[in-house]
Amino acid sequence: MQTLTVDLGARSYPIHVGAGLIGRAELILPHLPMPRVAIVTNSTVGPLYLDTLRAALEDAGVSVLPIVVPDGEQYKNAETLGHIYDALLAARMERKGTLIALGGGVIGDLTGFAAATYLRGVPFIQVPTTLLAQVDSSVGGKTGINHPLGKNMIGAFYQPRLVLADTDTLDTLPDRELSAGLAEVIKYGLIRDAAFFAWLEENMERLLARDGEALTFAILRSCRNKAEVVAADEREGGLRAILNLGHTFGHAIEAGLGYGVWLHGEAVAAGMVLAADLSRRLGWLTVAEVERVRRLVRRARLPDRAPDLGLPRYQALMGLDKKVEGGRVRFVLLKRLGEAVVTADVPEALAAATIEENVASV
Numbered sequence: 001m002q003t004l005t006v007d008l009g010a011r012s013y014p015i016h017v018g019a020g021l022i023g024r025a026e027l028i029l030p031h032l033p034m035p036r037v038a039i040v041t042n043s044t045v046g047p048l049y050l051d052t053l054r055a056a057l058e059d060a061g062v063s064v065l066p067i068v069v070p071d072g073e074q075y076k077n078a079e080t081l082g083h084i085y086d087a088l089l090a091a092r093m094e095r096k097g098t099l100i101a102l103g104g105g106v107i108g109d110l111t112g113f114a115a116a117t118y119l120r121g122v123p124f125i126q127v128p129t130t131l132l133a134q135v136d137s138s139v140g141g142k143t144g145i146n147h148p149l150g151k152n153m154i155g156a157f158y159q160p161r162l163v164l165a166d167t168d169t170l171d172t173l174p175d176r177e178l179s180a181g182l183a184e185v186i187k188y189g190l191i192r193d194a195a196f197f198a199w200l201e202e203n204m205e206r207l208l209a210r211d212g213e214a215l216t217f218a219i220l221r222s223c224r225n226k227a228e229v230v231a232a233d234e235r236e237g238g239l240r241a242i243l244n245l246g247h248t249f250g251h252a253i254e255a256g257l258g259y260g261v262w263l264h265g266e267a268v269a270a271g272m273v274l275a276a277d278l279s280r281r282l283g284w285l286t287v288a289e290v291e292r293v294r295r296l297v298r299r300a301r302l303p304d305r306a307p308d309l310g311l312p313r314y315q316a317l318m319g320l321d322k323k324v325e326g327g328r329v330r331f332v333l334l335k336r337l338g339e340a341v342v343t344a345d346v347p348e349a350l351a352a353a354t355i356e357e358n359v360a361s362v
């Protein structure tokens with residue numbers, strides 16, 4: 001097991017990464033104010049991993065309330081959140097009870113927001129079981145739910161007490177989901193870690209083949225990048241927005257197609273290629289550099305073109321992005337491979353051409 005820390009003063013927390021961690025209650029116990037937890041999971045992950053986690057905790061004297069919600073991005077909404085509150089209230093979960101998110105980013109975001117709001121805040125722990133959740137969503141405290149008009153529109157910054165990333169859980173992850181996680185991994189290389197981008201170009205096949213050493217390296221390197229950004233700017237006053245590379249286009253794709261049609265990582269992958277192409281149009285990246293981005297995305301078995309929703313629909317959806325200021329979309333773009341910038345100074349015609357020249361019919 002290897003451990004990193006998200007450095008947030010009194011709210012700092014560890015990220016443990018390694019094999020077989022779900023069965024190790026001793027890693028969780030120090031973070032529980034009282035021996036009572038609710039494990040929130042879904043109908044896919046529950047049958048795979050709930051028993052192991054539950055038995056480990058119960059054997060250690062912890063009372064466990066399982067809450068199983070339906071699986072899918074389309075359930076990351078107010079209705080599912082309501083079911084979680086209902087179950088917590090029915091079981092009289094108290095303020096010192098801890099919520100544990102067992103699953104991917106959907107479960108993590110939902111459970112984190114439930115924890116931020118139930119009784120005005122109870123402790124929570126992330127046990128991420130997808131690559132995407134292990135490299136990104138379980139770290140940093142962005143929690144929330146979708147709105148039909150836009151992704152993650154309702155939420156809170158609320159940090160977990162612990163992130164427990166058991167790499168064994170990736171054994172059961174479908175290939176498509178593994179690739180989706182690789183999108184956010186590539187993101188770290190593009191925004192602030194050129195050496196990691198080059199490493200990914202060398203090692204993409206090992207990652208796709210689920211080589212344990214390569215995956216663990218990529219998870220730790222990604223978490224280290226994210227932890228450093230979050231420690232510097234927890235609530236996205238500035239720097240943290242670079243973690244949104246590809247998301248302005250990507251969130252428009254997810255909401256525009258309907259949640260769950262394209263996976264989050266797939267939409268972000270196409271969005272990053274568009275962001276790279278827009279950066280080229282602004283004179284920052286070369287054609288060859290955009291091709292490097294496109295090639296790596298394709299090698300990760302991810303889409304490098306966006307679905308053709310029509311330009312007006314893209315513009316309307318992107319106008320709802322959380323980074324919009326004074327009505328102007330703020331784009332996360334690339335000055336070079338390994339350095340992101342956030343700018344509203346983008347001629348509308350260039351953004352429009354980027355979309356129109358990078359779409360493919362779905």
Ligand SMILES: NC(=O)c1ccc[n+]([C@@H]2O[C@H](COP(=O)([O-])OP(=O)(O)OC[C@H]3O[C@@H](n4cnc5c(N)ncnc54)[C@H](O)[C@@H]3O)[C@@H](O)[C@H]2O)c1
Nearest residue numbers: 044071104105106129130132133136137142169172173264
């Ligand atoms: N909070 C953040 O900082 C942040 C960062 C990135 C993404 N997100 C959010 O995370 C979500 C995407 O997360 P995701 O990609 O993990 O999707 P997900 O949570 O939908 O999980 C993907 C699929 O894999 C299944 N699954 C999970 N673990 C499994 C396992 N070990 N074996 C087999 N199947 C497994 C799930 O049931 C689901 O069907 C989006 O809602 C996105 O907006 C949040």
Ligand SMILES: O=C(O)C(=O)C[C@@H](O)[C@H](O)[C@H](O)COP(=O)(O)O
Nearest residue numbers: 136140142151152240243244247322
């Ligand atoms: O942690 C962050 O900050 C991120 O932006 C990480 C993203 O990968 C993630 O998808 C996040 O949920 C997007 O944030 P949002 O504020 O655009 O909803």
Ligand SMILES: [Zn+2]
Nearest residue numbers: 184247264268
């Ligand atoms: Zn994301």
